Amino acid sequence: MKKFLIKLSVFTCICLAIAYALQWMIDTGLKKTNVSTEYKEWYEITKSKINADIIIMGSSKAKRQISPKEFEQAFKLSTYNLGMDGQNFPMQKWRFDVYLKYNKKPKYVIQIVSPQELINDLIYYNYTQFIPYLNEGYIKRFGRHSLLNYRDFYIPLYKYCHETGMMEAGLTGFFKKPVNDNNKYKGFLSVSTRWNDSVLTLIKKQNPHGKKAHIDPHAYSDFIDLIRTCKKEKIDLILVCCPTPASFQDVIVNRDTIMKTYQDLSNKFGLKYLNYLKDPICNDTAMFYNFNHLNTHGVAVFNKQLISDLKGEIR
Amino acid sequence: MLFNSFDFLVFFIVVTSLYFACPYKFRWLILLVASCYFYMDFVPIYILILGFTIVIDYFAGLFIERATEPHHRKMLLAASIVANVGVLAVFKYFNFINLNIEILLHHFNYHDPIPFLRILLPIGLSFHTFQAMSYTIEVYRGNQKAEKHFGIYSLYVMFYPQLVAGPIERPQNILPQLHSEHPFNYNLVVSGLKLMLWGYFKKLVIADRLALFVNMVYAHPKSYNGSAVAIALVFFAVQIYCDFSGYTDIALGCARVMGFELMTNFNRPFFSRSVTEFWRRWHISLSSWFNDYLFTPLVVSVRNWGKFAVVFSLMVTFLISGVWHGAGWTFVIFGALHGIAIVYEYLTKKFRKRLSKTVPKIIYNNLSTLLTFLFLIFSWIFFRAKSITDAFTIFRDLKSFGAEPMHGIDALSLLHPLIAILILFMVEYKMEYFPQKFNFFASPNIVIRWGSLIFTGFLILLLGVFNGPRFIYFQF
Numbered sequence: 086m087k088k089f090l091i092k093l094s095v096f097t098c099i100c101l102a103i104a105y106a107l108q109w110m111i112d113t114g115l116k117k118t119n120v121s122t123e124y125k126e127w128y129e130i131t132k133s134k135i136n137a138d139i140i141i142m143g144s145s146k147a148k149r150q151i152s153p154k155e156f157e158q159a160f161k162l163s164t165y166n167l168g169m170d171g172q173n174f175p176m177q178k179w180r181f182d183v184y185l186k187y188n189k190k191p192k193y194v195i196q197i198v199s200p201q202e203l204i205n206d207l208i209y210y211n212y213t214q215f216i217p218y219l220n221e222g223y224i225k226r227f228g229r230h231s232l233l234n235y236r237d238f239y240i241p242l243y244k245y246c247h248e249t250g251m252m253e254a255g256l257t258g259f260f261k262k263p264v265n266d267n268n269k270y271k272g273f274l275s276v277s278t279r280w281n282d283s284v285l286t287l288i289k290k291q292n293p294h295g296k297k298a299h300i301d302p303h304a305y306s307d308f309i310d311l312i313r314t315c316k317k318e319k320i321d322l323i324l325v326c327c328p329t330p331a332s333f334q335d336v337i338v339n340r341d342t343i344m345k346t347y348q349d350l351s352n353k354f355g356l357k358y359l360n361y362l363k364d365p366i367c368n369d370t371a372m373f374y375n376f377n378h379l380n381t382h383g384v385a386v387f388n389k390q391l392i393s394d395l396k397g398e399i400r
Numbered sequence: 401m402l403f404n405s406f407d408f409l410v411f412f413i414v415v416t417s418l419y420f421a422c423p424y425k426f427r428w429l430i431l432l433v434a435s436c437y438f439y440m441d442f443v444p445i446y447i448l449i450l451g452f453t454i455v456i457d458y459f460a461g462l463f464i465e466r467a468t469e470p471h472h473r474k475m476l477l478a479a480s481i482v483a484n485v486g487v488l489a490v491f492k493y494f495n496f497i498n499l500n501i502e503i504l505l506h507h508f509n510y511h512d513p514i515p516f517l518r519i520l521l522p523i524g525l526s527f528h529t530f531q532a533m534s535y536t537i538e539v540y541r542g543n544q545k546a547e548k549h550f551g552i553y554s555l556y557v558m559f560y561p562q563l564v565a566g567p568i569e570r571p572q573n574i575l576p577q578l579h580s581e582h583p584f585n586y587n588l589v590v591s592g593l594k595l596m597l598w599g600y601f602k603k604l605v606i607a608d609r610l611a612l613f614v615n616m617v618y619a620h621p622k623s624y625n626g627s628a629v630a631i632a633l634v635f636f637a638v639q640i641y642c643d644f645s646g647y648t649d650i651a652l653g654c655a656r657v658m659g660f661e662l663m664t665n666f667n668r669p670f671f672s673r674s675v676t677e678f679w680r681r682w683h684i685s686l687s688s689w690f691n692d693y694l695f696t697p698l699v700v701s702v703r704n705w706g707k708f709a710v711v712f713s714l715m716v717t718f719l720i721s722g723v724w725h726g727a728g729w730t731f732v733i734f735g736a737l738h739g740i741a742i743v744y745e746y747l748t749k750k751f752r753k754r755l756s757k758t759v760p761k762i763i764y765n766n767l768s769t770l771l772t773f774l775f776l777i778f779s780w781i782f783f784r785a786k787s788i789t790d791a792f793t794i795f796r797d798l799k800s801f802g803a804e805p806m807h808g809i810d811a812l813s814l815l816h817p818l819i820a821i822l823i824l825f826m827v828e829y830k831m832e833y834f835p836q837k838f839n840f841f842a843s844p845n846i847v848i849r850w851g852s853l854i855f856t857g858f859l860i861l862l863l864g865v866f867n868g869p870r871f872i873y874f875q876f
Contacts, residue, residue: 086584246866
């Protein structure tokens with residue numbers, strides 16, 4: 086048995102060394118690919134390629150509704166959209182922290198808020214985008230309620246088992262140049278399709294008496310942390326609640342209570358707060374492509390209005 | 401827990417470590433507790449069903465041995481078989497039988513159906529009930545002494561490496577091993593681990609890769625043309641082989657590490673030159689079980705019928721074998737097809753032997769292998785299809801094979817499965833015709849030996865599908 090254990094130890098050490106080397110290669114390669122729709126943005130963040138004056142933060146409500154190009158043309162300041170599809174506020178905050186680690190601090194942060202922003206649900210949507218970036222503090226912050234956990238962090242190559250073909254894509258990408266185009270402009274991508282109420286109908290059917298949004302304590306704590314960070318770094322934080330179809334707003338029965346939280350925070354910390362939930366855009370479904378997002382036409386109209394309202398704030 | 405899960409790897413390491421750390425006389429307890437834990441990881445309450453059959457068969461074995469009257473011995477054996485088959489009938493076949501009775505009664509305008517049972521099939525039920533039945537039958541026949549130690553007998557039924565999908569062991573093979581001391585044996589441990597590695601390769605790299613394509617086509621057969629369907633049929637044949645034999649290799653490897661030698665369940669079945677030979681190479685533990693406990697007694701009991709006795713016994717055996725695989729008409733057809741093929745081979749044995757002498761051996765052998773393979777993939781259409789309607793849709797689609805190009809399928813997506821099949825073919829060909837050559841895993845050169853093991857592990861990680869389906873034979 087002694088001979089076996091010695092040989093097993095040596096064999097395991099060799100395997101681990103190879104595994105870690107491979108993991109480094111695959112992570113490096115993945116970051117340069119389009120395997121995840123977010124890899125290009127993460128690559129630019131961690132390679133200090135952004136250094137924008139205006140940062141837009143939020144979920145898909147930021148990513149698909151706030152155009153950096155419009156802001157750049159209006160304010161002549163470099164702008165980047167860090168919005169993340171399907172991700173809660175703690176995840177958005179984490180991405181901002183990683184951004185600050187590698188890039189110069191922005192002058193302005195526009196944080197898109199909504200009744201469903203301050204939640205801390207299980208992270209399962211597009212979670213493979215985080216695989217090459219677990220060493221940026223992901224596991225410590227999200228390991229408890231993510232599909233990625235300590236096993237993915239400590240066991241080399243284990244994390245690639247979540248999706249078939251990741252290792253192969255990473256190894257191939259290692260030998261190629263970084264992908265330049267992922268159909269987004271500085272993290273922003275609008276959708277040009279017409280209004281479709283199928284999901285809204287389903288939501289209403291599943292919640293005949295409406296549903297209650299909630300504020301998760303961790304998410305709230307992270308939000309306060311964002312405010313304090315911006316205060317400390319002298320970053321101007323602006324809270325914006327984008328237009329949402331009125332028919333969906335009615336589903337969230339405690340919408341006004343949640344939005345009052347943002348109002349109270351903006352009053353307490355002296356933040357600019359713009360709430361467009363009662364804007365006439367919300368009554369025009371031609372401006373939206375689903376229950377929660379503006380389409381390309383709606384984005385153009387809304388951004389024009391938002392820029393106009395921010396003219397006094399952003400110089 | 402599934403063999404291809406991280407939890408199982410941790411379980412295996414812990415159990416094996418405890419096994420070797422423990423004094424010999426308590427090792428059966430370690431294995432029994434581990435096996436219970438393993439089984440309960442699926443549906444915990446079903447351990448009671450397993451416990452029920454274990455208790456019945458344990459006492460049946462003891463009483464059969466003690467009984468002197470043949471009539472009493474027969475009654476006790478019957479009780480054991482009824483209990484085991486009864487459990488199978490309730491959990492596996494009740495709803496199928498009920499459905500068909502309902503359809504039949506519907507024709508007679510009777511509309512008061514018996515409610516269906518809403519229960520999950522206990523995992524590995526077909527395997528461990530057959531293994532339990534082989535014990536009481538062997539005790540009855542006088543080939544096996546009744547096991548006095550309840551713990552050892554329980555472990556015989558629920559030894560975790562072979563609990564959920566075989567091999568279906570015989571008491572003469574396993575019980576003595578459970579009583580033996582198994583000191584740590586370096587060669588067995590290394591051999592077992594290598595076998596597990598190869599099993600994982602077959603399951604994760606070959607079977608689950610092929611499953612991606614096969615599942616796509618079988619889910620919507622009408623959406624694909626003949627060429628795609630034909631490829632799916634070939635892929636499924638390789639998938640089911642690699643899935644099941646991969647599982648078996650992992651099971652055998654696990655057991656071998658601890659010093660146990662389980663029976664071989666596969667012997668390169670795609671090199672078979674006849675369906676008869678196929679069943680001597682495929683799922684050997686099941687085919688030998690049916691041969692020893694169903695076919696042979698049946699053919700002896702009706703031997704006065706002459707040749708028809710064999711024909712009758714073969715058809716009954718294969719129909720039951722088909723039904724063993726699943727409660728559905730597709731499985732009945734599957735079994736019937738194989739029964740018909742075997743009967744044909746039995747009745748034409750002399751003719752085919754004469755024919756083989758007139759045709760060059762290389763042509764005859766290769767043609768036989770090809771025809772056997774074609775028959776297998778044809779019969780597996782029924783095995784895999786969700787219904788007879790789907791099976792016939794597949795047949796209809798096959799008519800257009802070659803007539804039009806494949807559509808809706810990326811040719812590059814076929815590259816990985818084809819590479820995997822090529823690797824399998826090369827390894828199996830080597831094992832069939834050059835068993836002593838090219839043994840990279842056992843090379844005297846440590847660089848080649850370790851290099852090939854590391855490379856295989858690397859291929860598993862690179863090409864393996866880790867979120868794939870569970871083992872196909874678990875559903876039986």
